[in-house]
Every structure is written in C-alpha cells, then in structure tokens.
Amino acid sequence: MPEDPFDTDGRYDLASLERDLPAAVTAELADYLAGRRRDTVEVAEEFAEATDDLARFVLSGGKRLRPTFAWWGWRAAGGLDEPGTVLRAVSALELIQGCALVHDDLIDDSATRRGEPTVHARWDRRHREARWTGDPTRFGAAVAILLGDISLAWADDMLHEAGLDPAAIARARPVWQAMRTEVLAGQFLDVRGHATSDSRPETALRISRYKTAAYTVERPLHLGAALAGADDATVAALRHYGRDLGIAFQLRDDLLGVFGDPAVTGKPAGDDLREGKLTLLVALTRAHPDRATAAVVERTLGDPDLGADAVAAAREALHTLGVVDDVEARITELTASALDAVRGADAPALAPPAPERLADLAVAATRRVR
Structure with a gap:
C-alpha cells in the first residue's frame, strides 16, 4: 500500500507525498476521472463505457514524468503552499499525455502500447466481434480520435478546476x-x-x-x-x-x-x-x-x-x-x-x-x- 500522503489535519504532507509522487498523481487522476464518469453517464451509458476505456488507459501505466517534472519546477521555484491544489493541477498533464498517445498510436498504426492493444485496435476488434455495420478499422480510428479529444478537453478542465x-x-x-x-x-x-x-x-x-x-x-x-x-x-x-x-x-x-x-x-x-x-x-x-x-x-x-x-x-x-x-x-x-x-x-x-x-x-x- 502506498504511504498515506496526508497529515493528521487532512492536509498533504510534502515528505510523504514526494516519496511516491507517481502514486499520488495516479490517485488524483482516479478521483477526477471518477467524477467525470458521472457526467458521461448522464449523456449515454455507451459513452461512459467508451470513456471508461480512456480512464483505464490513463490509469494503467506510465511513469507520470510530466506531473513529476512540473512538481519539481514548482518546488525549485520555492513552492510550498497548497500542495494538494498544485498536485491536482499538474496531474492534468497526464491527460495531455493520454491524448498524445492515443492519437500517436493511431497515426503510427501501432497495434500495442504497454503490452496491451492500442485504443484504436481495441475498438476495431470490438466492432468485428459485435458484427456491427461499416468498416471496423475506420470505426476504431474514429473512436480513438474522439477519446483523444476528450482527454485533451478534460486536461484543460482539470487544470482550471484544481482550485488555483x-x-x-x-x-x-x-x-x-x-x-x-x-x-x-x-x-x-x-x-x-x-x-x-x-x-x-x-x-x-x-x-x-x-x-x-x-x-x-x-x-x-x-x-x-x-x-x-x-x-x-x-x-x-x-x-x-x-x-x-x-x-x-x-x-x-x-x-x-x-x-x-x-x-x-x-x-x-x-x-x-x-x-x-x-x-x-x-x-x-x-x-x-x-x-x-x-x-x-x-x-x-x-x-x-x-x-x-x-x-x-x-x-x-x-x-x-x-x-x-x-x-x-x-x-x-x-x-x-x-x-x-x-x-x-x-x-x-x-x-x-x-x-x-x-x-x-x-x-x-x-x-x-x-
């Protein structure tokens, strides 16, 4: 179990947080994406299932380098106050990364990412298995474009809603x-x-x-x-x-x-x-x-x-x-x-x-x- 990054008053403890910053970023992302799922369910259950795929992709791997570098840029400049707010803000960078990877895999026609099928490949397969109409390859590409776009949009939302x-x-x-x-x-x-x-x-x-x-x-x-x-x-x-x-x-x-x-x-x-x-x-x-x-x-x-x-x-x-x-x-x-x-x-x-x-x-x- 990762170390609890909070002190007894419920505030972030810097030393504990920095001992496993990637885990803290992942926890922030999981919390944020769970909240956004409630929005997608209100639109359509099928859309929520698609964004679940994006959430799994974002949460299942990665080194969390971008939020980590942003965190240490903040700390290098003397940042100390409101670490929880800053952590939430810089965690939004992982959604930029999610967009870039989903679209990059599509552009490169990559079949795998982190040992698993890429987003467009997975939706291509779902189309074939369900025997839906139309071209499964184009369908997989379309879903990947849309999920990459929603990742980019949510990155903006997460940054601006972090409480800065x-x-x-x-x-x-x-x-x-x-x-x-x-x-x-x-x-x-x-x-x-x-x-x-x-x-x-x-x-x-x-x-x-x-x-x-x-x-x-x-x-x-x-x-x-x-x-x-x-x-x-x-x-x-x-x-x-x-x-x-x-x-x-x-x-x-x-x-x-x-x-x-x-x-x-x-x-x-x-x-x-x-x-x-x-x-x-x-x-x-x-x-x-x-x-x-x-x-x-x-x-x-x-x-x-x-x-x-x-x-x-x-x-x-x-x-x-x-x-x-x-x-x-x-x-x-x-x-x-x-x-x-x-x-x-x-x-x-x-x-x-x-x-x-x-x-x-x-x-x-x-x-x-x-």
Missing part, C-alpha cells in the same frame, strides 16, 4: 497554451517529415524537441515554476534543463524503439523500424557514406511484416555504421548540459531538494530500459 488562485492561473495560462500548440506542431512536423521523406538530422532533432521534449520536460517544468511565481533566471535555467534533457529522453526512446526488450518495453522488437519512424538514428544512417551497410537498415523501414532476422541485421548495421555510438554521445552531452543549467557554477539558486531531485530525474530519463 487567479494569479497562478494567469501565470500558467501562456505556458499551458504554448505546450499544447508545441506538441501538436511536433506531431504535424513528424507526419510531414514522413510524407516529404525529410530525414535530415536537424529535422529529426526539431521533431524531437517539439513532439516530445517540450511537453515532456521543458514546459512541465516551466508550468510548475510559473505556478510558484518564479523569476526569469529560474525559468530560463529550468527551461534549458528541460529542453536538453527532453531531447536526450527522446533519443533514448529512439534507441529503445530499435534495441529495446519487448518484455520490458511492451512493444514488439524493432517496432520503430517496422513503423518507419524518421528518428535521428535513421537520419544519421541516411547521411552515412557507407551506403551498402545503410541499405540494410533502409530495407527494414516501414515493413509491417519485418521479422526477427531482419531486425537483428538492422541492429548490427546500426552499430557498424557508428550511429548508435553517435546517439549515445549526444544523450551524454545533452544530459551534462541539462545538469549544468541547474547545478553548475552559473546556475540560479533553486530551492532544495529540487537540484538533487532534478539530477535523479535526469538519470532516470536517460538511462531507462523502457
């Missing part, structure tokens, strides 16, 4: 707006990159910045700092840390998408190759002068029937080309730059224990196996 004072909401609003725009822009750039075959390394890094880094680390930190009324120097340092660490996080994700263990990642081996993702690994491969070895990787991209032998050959080719080492070196450099922004000689004084926790999070984000 008007001044804090006013400080948070431009950050929240920028984050939503950036994640959608990053998704658009990714889709466009595929359509135009733009596989330049700078394009891959720009997509990483906006599709993942901005809404995973940089803007959540910025949001938390804004809620605490941080000064410009603190915001700049946290955004520097967030930008570089967020890109390093995505580059680790790219490596796991090719080299990760399916039993740990919950996705098939080499799934990024199968989906033809234009990652930095692919961009560096396409720019490499050894065209014969690069062709081994190129032949795997976008092949939905890619087998284990082809995945193994592509992995070997990526190592031979040296692009795996290149990406690992970039992760190391970006992580060091991020840490320097919050712990270096020129870093602003952040409220303890935020610098230590940010250092721990940097390690967790870039040395993970899933």
Whole structure:
C-alpha cells in the first residue's frame, strides 16, 4: 500500500507525498476521472463505457514524468503552499499525455502500447466481434480520435478546476497554451517529415524537441515554476534543463524503439523500424557514406511484416555504421548540459531538494530500459 500522503489535519504532507509522487498523481487522476464518469453517464451509458476505456488507459501505466517534472519546477521555484491544489493541477498533464498517445498510436498504426492493444485496435476488434455495420478499422480510428479529444478537453478542465488562485492561473495560462500548440506542431512536423521523406538530422532533432521534449520536460517544468511565481533566471535555467534533457529522453526512446526488450518495453522488437519512424538514428544512417551497410537498415523501414532476422541485421548495421555510438554521445552531452543549467557554477539558486531531485530525474530519463 502506498504511504498515506496526508497529515493528521487532512492536509498533504510534502515528505510523504514526494516519496511516491507517481502514486499520488495516479490517485488524483482516479478521483477526477471518477467524477467525470458521472457526467458521461448522464449523456449515454455507451459513452461512459467508451470513456471508461480512456480512464483505464490513463490509469494503467506510465511513469507520470510530466506531473513529476512540473512538481519539481514548482518546488525549485520555492513552492510550498497548497500542495494538494498544485498536485491536482499538474496531474492534468497526464491527460495531455493520454491524448498524445492515443492519437500517436493511431497515426503510427501501432497495434500495442504497454503490452496491451492500442485504443484504436481495441475498438476495431470490438466492432468485428459485435458484427456491427461499416468498416471496423475506420470505426476504431474514429473512436480513438474522439477519446483523444476528450482527454485533451478534460486536461484543460482539470487544470482550471484544481482550485488555483487567479494569479497562478494567469501565470500558467501562456505556458499551458504554448505546450499544447508545441506538441501538436511536433506531431504535424513528424507526419510531414514522413510524407516529404525529410530525414535530415536537424529535422529529426526539431521533431524531437517539439513532439516530445517540450511537453515532456521543458514546459512541465516551466508550468510548475510559473505556478510558484518564479523569476526569469529560474525559468530560463529550468527551461534549458528541460529542453536538453527532453531531447536526450527522446533519443533514448529512439534507441529503445530499435534495441529495446519487448518484455520490458511492451512493444514488439524493432517496432520503430517496422513503423518507419524518421528518428535521428535513421537520419544519421541516411547521411552515412557507407551506403551498402545503410541499405540494410533502409530495407527494414516501414515493413509491417519485418521479422526477427531482419531486425537483428538492422541492429548490427546500426552499430557498424557508428550511429548508435553517435546517439549515445549526444544523450551524454545533452544530459551534462541539462545538469549544468541547474547545478553548475552559473546556475540560479533553486530551492532544495529540487537540484538533487532534478539530477535523479535526469538519470532516470536517460538511462531507462523502457
């Protein structure tokens, strides 16, 4: 059982809460989603059943990184008062994540997420099993779009209903707006990159910045700092840390998408190759002068029937080309730059224990196996 985060007066105890912040976020989400279910039942029982699927998806997995970074942005800027209100507000970031993942899986036509069928795949199967009329694939896609949309709408509602004072909401609003725009822009750039075959390394890094880094680390930190009324120097340092660490996080994700263990990642081996993702690994491969070895990787991209032998050959080719080492070196450099922004000689004084926790999070984000 997770530790009770409340003190004897029913208020949040910071030390207890921070010992298992992901569990506290999950509890906030469960409470909020239970309340929203009552709204959906009033519309239609069938709609409530659909949003139950979204709730299960949001609650069943994930590292709660975005609320965690937002929390430590708040604490780094001296946040102490009303922790329960802030926890509820930053937990809304998981609903942004829910929207992004449901839509991203649909765009990539991914069959699994966290070892389970993706939302569109599950509703496609329900349509087939019930023998409903129409195209089950289009139906699954339509439901995934709608559930992603409701997740985005509820994220806004959860933030604005958290009980923040008007001044804090006013400080948070431009950050929240920028984050939503950036994640959608990053998704658009990714889709466009595929359509135009733009596989330049700078394009891959720009997509990483906006599709993942901005809404995973940089803007959540910025949001938390804004809620605490941080000064410009603190915001700049946290955004520097967030930008570089967020890109390093995505580059680790790219490596796991090719080299990760399916039993740990919950996705098939080499799934990024199968989906033809234009990652930095692919961009560096396409720019490499050894065209014969690069062709081994190129032949795997976008092949939905890619087998284990082809995945193994592509992995070997990526190592031979040296692009795996290149990406690992970039992760190391970006992580060091991020840490320097919050712990270096020129870093602003952040409220303890935020610098230590940010250092721990940097390690967790870039040395993970899933």
